Amino acid sequence: MSHYKAPDHKKEQFRRYLEKAGVVDSLTSVLVALYEQPEKPTNALEFVKQHLGTPGLTAADTEALQQEVEDLRLRCARLEEENLELKSRIQCDEPSEETPATE
CATH class of the missing domain: 1.20.5 (Single alpha-helices involved in coiled-coils or other helix-helix interfaces)
Incomplete structure (x- = not known):
């Protein structure tokens, strides 16, 4: 069974869109904050939700x-x-x- 793959230019265009919108930077900073937690939270998704919200x-x-x-x-x-x-x-x-x- 063959899976549809988006053309590389569409992936690249989407990546640039996410970077321009600041999504990549926000996600990176939240993931870095999670990584740097000395005691990892039991619910990582909740941590991400809280830290992605309004500062x-x-x-x-x-x-x-x-x-x-x-x-x-x-x-x-x-x-x-x-x-x-x-x-x-x-x-x-x-x-x-x-x-x-x-x-």
């Missing part, structure tokens, strides 16, 4: 941001409900166009 952002920061997002989603849902309710009340309070206004 200086801790797990606690991430958790706090996720909680804030959830709180804002709930607030948005409540405000949408309130908005619909207020629109409904306004429509009920407005005189219809068929009924002449009394002066």
Whole structure:
């Protein structure tokens, strides 16, 4: 069974793209940091994920941001409900166009 191989120029083009985007440098620095750990983490993938994320952002920061997002989603849902309710009340309070206004 034959496996499809991308032409060498496509591989080279992709490699240049990764280098230009800074992906190669980021991956290299994370892997070097993992290599230099005196005590290797039990979950290397989690180490890579944490160190590839936003620099200086801790797990606690991430958790706090996720909680804030959830709180804002709930607030948005409540405000949408309130908005619909207020629109409904306004429509009920407005005189219809068929009924002449009394002066």
